[in-house]
Amino acid sequence: MPRSSDNLWDLAVAEVQAKENTEDESTASAETDRSVFFIGNKNGGKTSIILRCIDRDEAPKPTLALEYTFGRKAKGHNTPKDIAHFWELGGGTSLLDLIQIPITVENIRTFSIVLVLDLSKPNELWHTMDSLLQVTRKRVDKVVADIGKSNSKSANQITQNIWRTVANNHPDRELIDPFPLPLLIIGSKYDIFQDFESEKRKIICKTLRFLSHYFGASLLFTSKAEAHKSVLRAFVNHLAFGQDKSKVVSMDQNKPLIIPAGSDSLSQIGTPPASDGDLRQVSARSPMELWKKTYARAFPPENKNASKDLKDPAKDAQYAERDVDAMRAVKDQELEQYKRNADKSWKSMNLGLHTQ
Incomplete structure (x- = not known):
């Protein structure tokens, strides 16, 4: 309420401040509505992870194409519930065209990506990662460009937010290329992976650490084991509901990796897992290409057309x-x-x- 001693200028300042506070509250309210897009290997466990994180005790069903569900969580007592929209792409890399559907001008500011890679299928790992992230990045770039046509300031802010996970004084800041949206990479089926030979585990762990660090992403290994549930929920719920980040860090290749974005470094990861002689034989124009070729020497990609594996749901006998x-x-x-x-x-x- 204005005081009798307030002059016209004081009243104007108070009105502007009140308007700014209202806008801030409106923005904060809008940010409680987030979207998380799960992509990754076919049958890699994406649906199971989503069900775990929204406390749904039901058996996962195969994802046919693009599926949607949502979850709610209360911030506190007598407060509105946050809403998280969960999108899931089925078919592995066979339905890349559908990636454009969930990512829109309206939701990109509160959108996150979860890439689920099946650790039990190392020969598919790089192809799956590369195919899905390339198409997703292309879609994000287009949406940001569309926003920039009418609001260059907003588009620039989205671009600047890419670097939120990388400290200004991080030694690798000039050597990495963060993904344009918050990214969590999950290595699923750790229960199978842990029985791999030590050298194979080392190659996969170092490669995924490099990829996650290069993209400014968090990295987490998990399985259906109850012991992995709390850490998994913490990482996903941070993206979905804005809850506190997990402070757990584990870089031991003999244990499930838990590496929050920005906490790793190229010096800790080391060189690609190959002998000096083998590395000298690899011709590469960039660190990413070097790691790709080194990984392919250990786990040659399978020559198959992933799209052929996808059945038309309309012709599937179980849905007759x-x-x-x-x-x-x-x-x-x-x-x-x-x-x-x-x-x-x-x-x-x-x-x-x-x-x-």
Whole structure:
């Protein structure tokens, strides 16, 4: 309430401050609505991780394409609940076109990525990581560019936020390329991985440490074991609900890796896991290429087209519905007829244009 001693200037200042406080509260309220996008290996455990983190005691089902669910958590007593939107991409690397759907101009400021890599399939690891992150980065760059067309300040702020996980005085600041969104890399099925030979575990651990550090990401190994549940929830809930970051750090390759973003360094990771002679034989133009080629020598990528592994859900016997399938067949025929008619119309239109 204005005081009798306030002059016009004091009243104006108070009004501006009140407006700024209202805007800050509105922004804080908007930030309680976050989105987390799970991508990674097919059958890598993405659904199980999501169910764990939102306390749903149900058996995970195969993810057909792109699926959505949500979770709520209260900040405290008598306070509104935070909402987290969980998106999950199925099919491994076979449905890359769907990545563009969840990432939008409206939600990119509170959007995070969780990349789940199946540790039991080391030959698929690099290809899965590279394919998914490349397409995701391309989509993010496009969305930021779209924002920049109308609000360059907002686009610049999103770009600057990339470096939040890397301290200004970090020795590797000039040597890494942080991912444009908060990124958590999860190595799943640690229970199988821990039985690998020591040298194989070393190569995979060092490689994932390099990749996570290079992308400014957090790294976490986990399995279905109850002992891994609390740490997993802490990392995911930080992204989904803004809860406190996990302070646990473990860089011992004989234990599950737990490395928060910004806490590792190239000096701690060391050189790619190969002999000096082998490294000299590798021709690479960048550290990323060197690590890729070194990893491929130990775990050659499998030559197969991932898209061939994906079945059409409409033709999957486990989802058969006689009436629905019959109607689907009719609609498929109508669609084909529509395409033929549209093609004829387009061709006749072109001919008409050329004769004018």
